[in-house]
Amino acid sequence: MMEILKLEVGDRIVAFSTMRGNVSQLDAPNPYSGFNVCHYTGDDATHISQCRSELAKLTEVAVDRLLIPRQTHSVNVVIIGEEIPDLEEVDGMVTSRDDVALVVNTADCLPIVFNDSKHGIVGVAHGGWRGLYGGIIESTVTAMTVLGAELQEIRVAIGPCICGDCYEVDEDFARRFEERMGDCVIEVGEREKPHVDLRRAAVDCLGRIGIAKSKINVVEECSRCDERFFSARRMGxxxxRIATVVKKVGKV
Ligand SMILES: [Zn+2]
Structure with a gap:
């Protein structure tokens, strides 16, 4: 049975991040051991399709209604309307459909879930430093408003990702990132290099576009600290990847 971490992001939505599974039973040297649906980071196709079947069952959609883009740290967000668009080089998706499950894959980057339950519009985005810096949060919220969402109705959840303690960066990067994203650098202190708190950067960014902290739920689990999750920094x-899955429940 797959293990998941549920994300609290309001009503009429199922939202969760997948975990690798029972850690004591994982094959330690195999970096794909555990639950993985990501098709472009080197895992075996049979393993991926087994995991996808399991995920489709859990979310109660057909396997071909699991929408899993090839992410490239872009700021490209697509609206899933009647047609399902091409999902190459896509890092965010929004929809008002209730027969699709939107999936982003991450390993240390931020999986960000959006929900306007009043208007029945959901979204999900992959935000690493490049995406955050480039404006993936803004692009996703804009796409939701195009569908009819209202800013003050949007709730957000940030799933398991790298914590500030684990995210060591170069000095130049820290300064450049801070200049754009605001105060999210944990000062060097005892450390050799600065650390960046990407969660804080995302929460502040949401605040700047009008989504208050009280509407945002950030889970505590760190993908690098916690072996129950895949982590690019820990495992290569x-x-x-951690799959973060969003499915709207019921019609509005
Ligand atoms: Zn950590």
Missing amino acids: VESG
């Missing part, structure tokens, strides 16, 4: 880039 060629490894499985």
Whole structure:
């Protein structure tokens, strides 16, 4: 049975992040061991399709209604309307459909879930430093408003990702990132290098576009600290991914 971490993001939505599974039973040297649906980081196709079947069952959609883009740290967000668009180089999706499950894959980057339950519009985005810096949050919220969402109705959840303690960066990067994203650098202190708190950067960014902290739920789990999750920093880039899944429940 797959293990999941539920994300609290209001009503009429199912939202969760997948975990690798029972850690004591995982095959330690295999960086894909555990639950993985990501098709472009080197895992075996059979394993991926087994996991996808399981995920489709859990979310009660057909396997071909699991929408899993090839992410490239872009700020490209697509609206899933009647047609399902091409999902190459896509890092965010929004929809008002209730027969699709939107999925982003991450390993240390931020999976961000959006929900306007009043208007029945949901979204999900992959936000690493590049995406945050480029404006993936703004693009996703804009796409939701195009569908009819209202800013003051949007709730957000940030799933398991790298914590500030684990995210060590170069000095130049820290300064550049801070200049754009605001105060999210944890000062060096005892450390050799600065650390960046990407969660704080995302929450502040949401605040700037009008989504208050009280509407945002940030889970505490760190993908790098917590072995129940895949982590690119801990396991290498060629490894499985945490799937964060969003499905709207019921018609509005
Ligand atoms: Zn950590």
